[in-house]
Amino acid sequence: MYGCAAKAVAQLTPHVYTKYIHQGEWVTLTATATNATLYQWYWNGQPVTGATTTTYVANQAGEYTIQAFNGTDCGSDISDPIRIAIIADRGPVANTDLAVSKQADSKPVVMNQPYNYYITILNNGPVSASGIVVTDVLPAPLTLSGALTADDGTATYDAGSRTIEWKIPQLTVNQSSRLTYTVTAKDKGQVENIATVTATTPDSVQDNNRASYTKEIFGLMIPNTITPNGDGNNDQFIVSGLASYTDNEMIIINRWGNHVFEQKRYQNNWKGDGLNEGTYFYLLRIKDNSGKWQEFKGYITLLRPK
Template identity: 45%
Template sequence: VVDYAPLGTTITKWTATAKGLTLPSAYGTGNLEQTIPLFPGEAEVNYEVTVKTSNGLTRSPYAGKPLVNTVTVTSSTADLTTVGDNKTTQALPAEIRNDLSIAKTSDKLTPTGIDTPYDYTILVKNNGFFTSNEVVVKDILPAELAYISHVTAAGSANYSKENNTVLWSIPTLQPGAVAIIIIKVKAIKPGVISNTATILAKELDPIMDNNTATDLKEIFALDTRPNVITPNGDGKNDTWVVDGLELYPENTLAIYNRWGNEVYHSTGYKNDWSGNGLKEGTYYYLLKVKDPKGVWMVTKGYITLLRNN
């Protein structure tokens, strides 16, 4: 009994189950070449052969084509009938499988505020052994984001205002190849924005865990809480801090007492007012900042200064 591996493959193992006879071996690796010394009448043997495609098959003339496997059985004893003596050939349909992955990132080091443009970088890669065809990347922008532009050197991308979605199409992606798209957006609301992109292709991808990528981006806004300061040197609320003010370097701050007299003024406030020289009580602030559009915004409220905490 002879069974050689199809071209471009190797036989990793074979097993045999016999009925009515004893085999020299019931298992093996590599090509099947077994001689059975005595094969009684009515006896039978079933072989199960496992083959594996090699990594190089993607670049060979056999890539994407059916695997043809031929089994031959011969005997030194004369055969009284020719029924079933022909070589048995079975063609197995080929199913190309690939592994695509996607990664999505944004700048986490630079504080970003409302209406400030920033980029998402999406990188896709073909980790498989075959060319991926009709690759599609979909990025549905959440409601907190406004689309500005995109740029890519691979394939083409389009933005749909109707569903706030960027659809990136890549005709082919070769094994090991990567492609990048950069999407520029701006936030219209503060908070942590979750943005997810997905990738699919024509070929089957058995590893779906890396076909989705999510980026979390924090968008800052001015926050004057808490509005109580206790400048006693314990490191807690010793100065009046405005969270997010670093996003607005052009700013002015004026603080007034309850009679409307200005007791403090700063251009380019550095979160360092401690009420030095002032008595306990309630003070009122007027904070002006220039946003990325060049528009001055005004925030006002009160600050409670306590000395005995």
Template identity: 45%
Template sequence: MLYTAYRKYITFFLILFIRLAAFSQGNAGGNTVQTVEIEPGKSINFKATSTPGSAYQWFKDGNPISGATSPTLNVSEPGEYKVLAQNNLNCTSEISDGFIVTVKTSVLVKQANLSVEKKSETKATSINDPYEYLITVKNSGPDPATEVIIKDILPEGLIFKNMTMALQGKFDYNAAARTLTWTIDKLNSADMSELRFVTEAVNPGSVVNTATVSATEADPDLSDNSSTDTKSITDLTIPNVFTPNGDGVNDRFEIKNLEFYKENEISIINRWGNSVYEKKDYQNLWDGTGLDEGTYFFVLKVKNATGTWQAYKGYITLLRSKTAQ
């Protein structure tokens, strides 16, 4: 009777500790089986204590676990776990109640790594001078992107004129909300698409606006889901053609409002890359003397009110032929 009582003494403390310490539930004794669920890749620690206890053996699904002879066991795999304890007199406890470990089923989440880039036309642009924006959207993710939505809220003073190109999808502009919405039903992995539209600024200064993209699928990198463009708009009106033919009309390369920029300089370059005219403090007097008809590249630099130099680049066409009356 003494031997039997001693075995129960060990068993009682072994079962009680596992239940209370590992899961904080249940009572000692009985043949109940408890279940715990863990996240994929996670683990749980079991710890068995018996008084007195000097050796342990853990079991998984009824089979002894090789090397699992310490009072603790780290478990990351599903199965039913039990433990035996033995004291220093080689007296073995009854096997503990089982604990069933399950691993939560992972849900396969589709991923579409979208990115968007917005760029304005690089030409020198004045107020009321139409210019184009290009929005490019790409999917670098492993899965197709569905219900792709690109939005662009135009700032005050920027007028939407028209759309010039969309490779795919649907396009809408809400004038009241000043919001451009471009939707694509599906954008496959490694695919890209483009949208071009024309705007017009009514005020000089910097036009800053941002395009964003989203989709139904998870996106592992949100850092490239928005793109901001800054466009410099000047009150200078730079023509793209002048006609120095002696008729008194448009005979010089005249830049409207240049008189408000006392510090300025201009350079005219031919198609071979040679400078044909340079002038600091330009006074709108260049008439193309000695040059052939054709298209020339110009670089105009002006110092604004903040003391910052701004550069405007573009093309000017020189025509000398008089229009027949």
């Protein structure tokens, strides 16, 4: 981030998105950041006067976030919020608060390249949750291509309805569990994937029972082998679909880390002239439709058939 502090992340011990306390109690929030020398805490989006250290003692209901600054006053992104909720009395509370979140691999992905989704269920409390069911219907471009790996419970996939169902018998207060699965996308474009959670235990907060994640699938096809023998077939390292991303750069590196080829606005013209057979590393950078640079890394094998 060109010298800016890394994104600050407010945390509790254990880390929860909602922390329940009784009237008159307090909780210490702790922030972490990289290269930070100054902090600013926010309560419901407003800066808290004098709250400029890594910790803040909170006793009011609401959402708390933090921003970190380095020595040049370069600020990080605002952290994800942590919610404080007040329990009015100390009697038994029948409802709980289950929250679902969804992420995918941060790496850029091309068509037919496997990548992972991660679904996390967190029981914010204040009571245990039972009979938890997480449902995820895969959108049409996606195909399940790997096993379903769950921390707790059992996960199954119904190919007919394209539905992943993850059942967890129970989560105690502040307990979380994660499901990981692998997919491939057959088409390019934006893919939105949605997960929902229900339970037999009543849930008092409904707005965090649904989570979506949108992943861009890039319309590139990157080969892993070229055979430059002059027969007109697979003679050059051709990245199909690259014409859609005119701002790009290709770098080819040998096994010793030396750059053997570099080209801005790559013309699909590398064929290993003057190089020995072997495996080379490529780094392809493209500017996507939002103006952000994306990096694709991998290996390309150079063969010279006799």
